[in-house]
Every structure is written in C-alpha cells, then in structure tokens.
Amino acid sequence: MTHTLTDTEFYRVLSSERRRLAIEFLWDAAAPTSLATIAHAVAAVEAGVDPAPRALRESVATSLRQTHLPTLERHGLVTDDEDGVRATPAAKRVVRRIRDTGPFGLRWSEGYRAIGVFGLCAVVATLAGLPLIGGVDPLLPAIVSLAAYAGTSAYHAWTLYPRGSRSPRGSAVDEEWHPTGA
Numbered sequence: 021m022t023h024t025l026t027d028t029e030f031y032r033v034l035s036s037e038r039r040r041l042a043i044e045f046l047w048d049a050a051a052p053t054s055l056a057t058i059a060h061a062v063a064a065v066e067a068g069v070d071p072a073p074r075a076l077r078e079s080v081a082t083s084l085r086q087t088h089l090p091t092l093e094r095h096g097l098v099t100d101d102e103d104g105v106r107a108t109p110a111a112k113r114v115v116r117r118i119r120d121t122g123p124f125g126l127r128w129s130e131g132y133r134a135i136g137v138f139g140l141c142a143v144v145a146t147l148a149g150l151p152l153i154g155g156v157d158p159l160l161p162a163i164v165s166l167a168a169y170a171g172t173s174a175y176h177a178w179t180l181y182p183r184g185s186r187s188p189r190g191s192a193v194d195e196e197w198h199p200t201g202a
Contacts, residue, residue: 025095030114033095038080039088040118041065043097043107047115052104059084128176135172139165 025033034040041062046053059081063072066080089105092098097111107115122128142161145153153161 025114029095030117033091033097034114034118036088038062038066038083039092042084042088043092043111044115044118046098046105046107047111049106052101052106054104055081055085055089058089058105122176128172131172132169135165135168139168 034043042058045058045061049057056077059077060071062084063077063080064070067073067076071077072080089098089100093100096108097114098105098107116122120127120129122131139161142153142165143158146156146158146161148154
C-alpha cells in the first residue's frame with residue numbers, strides 16, 4: 021500500500037467519477053462512514069435528485085464495495101474497518117488536486133486573478149498620481165505583483181509535486197455535501 025501516487029496512478033485511480041465523488045465525500049465527512057451513506061451521496065449526485073432511485077443506490081453500493089473502495093484503499097487513500105470507511109491524510113493531496121484549491125480554500129485561478137488585478141490597479145494608481153502611491157515609480161508595483169505571481173506559482177507547483185517526487189500533494193466539513201462540479 022503506497023501513500024505517494026505517481027501521475028499515472030493518480031489519473032488511473034481517479035479516472036472513475038464514482039471514485040472521485042467517493043473520495044471527496046469521505047474527505048468532507050472526516051469520520052468513518054458506512055458504505056450505504058457513501059452510496060447514497062454518490063448516487064444522488066449521479067441521478068441529480070436526492071434521494072436517488074433505489075436501483076441506482078444499490079448499483080453504486082455494489083460497484084463501490086467490489087471495485088472503487090478497494091482501489092482507493094490499495095493506494096492508501098481510504099481505510100475500511102469495522103467503524104466504516106474513512107479518508108486517510110494522503111487523501112488531502114488528492115482532494116486538493118481534484119478541487120484545484122490552494123492552502124486557504126481558494127481556487128488557484130482566483131488567487132492568480134487577484135494578484136493580477138491588484139498589480140494592475142497599483143500600476144494605474146501610480147501612473148494616475150493618486151495620493152499615497154502617486155510618488156512611487158510604476159515599475160515598483162509591477163515588480164512586486166510579478167514577484168507575488170512567481171512566488172504563488174512556485175508554491176502551487178511545490179504543493180502538486182513535492183521534492184524528490186512527481187506525485188500529487190495533498191476543508192472544512194460542510195453540513196451538506198456538494199461535489200466539486202455541483
């Protein structure tokens with residue numbers, strides 16, 4: 021059982037939408053969860069209605085029990101014991117990569133956009149001669165925002181690929197669970 025997935029393993033393990041939904045649900049649950057509860061949540065997302073039809077819930081439960089949860093367990097992303105199924109700490113890296121979120125729960129694209137907008141506004145403010153910043157050379161806010169962008173990019177890459185590995189790295193529990201795309 022490995023806790024570090026290569027890129028190939030990552031994409032193979034998460035090529036199934038049911039596995040992606042299951043690992044996200046288990047991460048958000050943050051507690052041992054029964055197979056029936058996981059199947060209910062995954063089936064509801066697949067059907068687009070809650071509760072999902074009984075036949076679909078049963079089909080999802082069967083595929084989770086026979087295929088998907090054993091695959092996730094084999095790769096160290098979940099554990100299954102008498103208390104139920106739970107996500108392991110290694111699942112954090114996978115869920116963060118699925119959701120494309122940074123360390124503060126923001127999407128990486130939102131962080132990059134904020135840096136760009138802030139940098140642009142700061143440069144325009146210096147060129148317009150606004151008080152407090154008008155006396156600053158416009159090159160300074162441009163350099164600062166580019167440095168922030170570069171630093172964020174480096175950190176983003178580091179969180180996806182830790183030292184010595186080409187594997188993905190890495191929430192609070194909501195009252196109602198919603199998968200990434202919903």
